[in-house]
Amino acid sequence: MSVIRDLPRQSSSTSSRNFFRRLGERWLSRRAPRSRDITLNHSRLFILPTRAGLGYLLVTALLWLLATNYENNLVFALTFLLISVFVILPVHTFANLSGLRLQLLGTGAAFAGDFAEAHINLSRADKRQREWIQICWPPEEGAYVDLCEEPSADFRIALPALQRGRIQAPRLRVESRFPLGLFRCWSRIDLDVEFLVYPRPLAAGPLPLGEAQAEGTSGQVRRGGDDYASLKPYQPGDSLRHLAWKQYAAGRDLYSKEYESRTDTRLWLDWELLDGRDVETRLSNLCDWVSQAEKQGIAYGLRIPGTTLPPSLGTEHQQRVLSALALFPKWGG
């Protein structure tokens, strides 16, 4: 999935349009503050005719001309009926959204370049049927929800995640054109959606197995694949996971990796292993290794400047590691 679109908040030009947009955002944040549980009401809802609505007005104007020129009272009556419908429509469109409650149930994490999903619940307290409610981050299409028979619905909407890090999602747009499509009622709400976006995985070759290193936290790196001190001969009963396959493949006997306090031959995904690449590439490569290791079932640890996570396996560990990568400070910033 490599559809990358510019999100409004990520553009950084300083044209006057942006100035007004920022002004509008500030006004919105005062008027409709951030919350994980929002009930739509008249202070948050805006309403304007759509293009179809303008077309409808044009038709009523033409009908009025027809009626006037032919002095035809029935055409007048029809014209006025259509105008009256147009006048009462905003109330209906407004009522379709008013009183709806949106709750953020949770957010999913994603890799940069993927879509991050927010899990949201939409519910109504009254009996009024609600239809055709679009919830989205423009220009994404988002989700269309109906609350007709059920008073509540769960759904997910996705936002393209472009950069790693903790991303505050822009305001959601809740919109409805019900019942005739001539008016658009909408609200811009901030459900406090925050995504954790992991770095985009970039292939960095096979896992750095065997490139073990001693003395965990020191910056000094001693390379070399000849150090067998940390291996002991395999004995039946040893975990298969700890077999030193590399050595075995090289024609030696079967060895088991030994974990001792001093010597550290476990798989460390180390910042320094990727020396010479820029920060983001390093993070991306580490990210790729994480998923490889997870797939192969090899316990791994992470060592990046500022953070060290001891080797382990499992979803929870993976998330911790990926979070550390996601939240690694931006270079130069």
Next chain:
Amino acid sequence: MASNRDLLPRESLLWIFAAQFVALLPQLSQLPLWIGFAWAFAVYWRLEVFRGRRDLPGRALKLLVIALTVAGLAQTYQRWFALEPMVALLALSFTLKNLELVSRRDAFVSLLLAYFVAATLFVREQSIPYALYGLIATLVITAALAAQLGSFSARPRRALGLSLRLLAQATPLMLLLFVVMPRLGPLWNVPQDTSAGRTGVSDSMAPGDFTRLSKSAKPALRISFDGPIPPPEQRYWRGLVYSEFDGRTWRQGFGVDPRNGGRVYWNSGERPLPQVGPRYRYQVIQEASRSPWLFALARPASDSAGVGETADDRLVKRSPVYSRFAYEVRSWPRDSQVIQSTLSGAERRRNLQLPADGNLRIRDWVERLRRRGLSGEEISSQLLALYNREFTYTLSPPALGRDSVDEFLFDSQKGFCEHFAGSYVFAMRAAGVPARVVAGYQGGEWVSGEEYLLVREYDAHAWAEIWLDGRGWQRVDPTAAVAPERVRDGLESAAGEEFMRDSLLPVHRFDILVKLRLQWDMINYRWYQTVISFDSEKQRDTLQRLVGELSPLRMALFFATPVAVVLFGILLWTRFTGRGRKQPVVERLYAVFCKRMARAGITRRPGEAPRDFAERIALESPPLAEFSGRATDAFERAGYGGDKEALNELRRLLRWRLGLSFRVSARKNRLMGH
């Protein structure tokens, strides 16, 4: 590219087709047949596309189809700027739109066109059934518009229900607009349909024309009186004056026809009115006749907009009567007027004009009488006596040849009003008496329920007027000489068995049906009176009745009050909805307490428990400790224990124990703390 939700699902398509069908159906009888077929074919094609069996037509094919339809239209209609070609064009445009009905926008365009096509129906006919049909069409089109939004609202009951609710809610405002919106009158002249057949009295009169009218029971005029009602023998509704004869057909002729040099006074002030007041005041509601002739008693004057008065005492409308038209008339019968003694030379020549040859026998007959020294009046009574003695009044006269007057007078001697009037005027002109044929309606049926005179097409009649020196134009009805009951009691009793013989349903033979038909006509009359003929004048009257004197202030109030009421209603409505469930009383009282505390300088933190809050208040502001403690106590007992007494206490506390002094003391306290 259109996103998924912009593409039309099946239900939406079907709704669009239903709306188009409803709008198109009543027009099909007027439109050329091929348009109906084109529509059906386009719908079929689009449905095939939906099923995936066919592709939407390509660009080349579409252009070809457009070219074909334009050629077809040009072939069918010679003129473009008239109603009929416009309707045809609209119908064709949504037919062609079907071939590229892809996105929601296309659907909107198609449905807006459907509204317009449905409206053009009313231009043709404004009767109650048409109005009801138009309402149903509007309902369906609106439902189709609602059905464009998703599968749930596309269900027939839901869509129609929504549409019905919207229209019902819009009706009060529509009525208000109908009454108060100003009517401007035509902004430019609109030519009308070309091919539709005319009904009623026509521009010319040839033998047989009136027999055609005698077969129709359609209403022509409805006349209500303000004051006295003319007696049956005076009910001559003049519409046209024929003064030119070519041996077979009577025409209005040069200088009479307003389109052909005839003088028309467009304001009643242009032509001096008689000194004495009018004898009859009445309102005529005329059916669409597609011609400009209006009908009134002799020497009429009208103040209605667009109505003019001709020199020969008729009324004409500036534009043809394309839809029902109501006008007010005042009439001065001839016997109430000062005698006009002179007839201009041109008038005299015009009303003595006869073809150079033909009809020699009647000329001969008149010449013989004149040689015997009979005056014009005496010749007239001779002729009328002859009619009375030897002639038969019949609805099925034998066909006449070239010398129609001679053949009628000396051979067949059977005729209808046009034969009598035509031959009489011919004879009078031959005798040197200026004479003219007048056509219009005679009589009418009095509808006592609604107090109006119903004049039908079969009341169409032709009679004569002769100029007598010193007495002016005098009406002579030769038909009355042979069939006086025609004038007194109407066509039905005069024609007897012949009356409406060819009609499919001999309605007039059954009393109950006659009554029902009159009832229906009464309902129609109400409808025309209140709705169809509602114009700027009636509008002013209605507003005056509603508001009283039309001062700007009153008008403003009249307009502003409903708007204010509606806005206030919406305000209340938004207050009471959209805020979720109402808070219980205890919560609200506690919120008041918190607000007051905040004013005193201690704000409750989000999520702070009431007890903790009270303790903090006691710590930060000792003078408030007792009050806040008691209030919190009461709140807890009322909120969690359901204690009614505690609720009252909380209320009392809030009412009495708070004032500005707390704020001051709280501040002082804080200052001391520093």
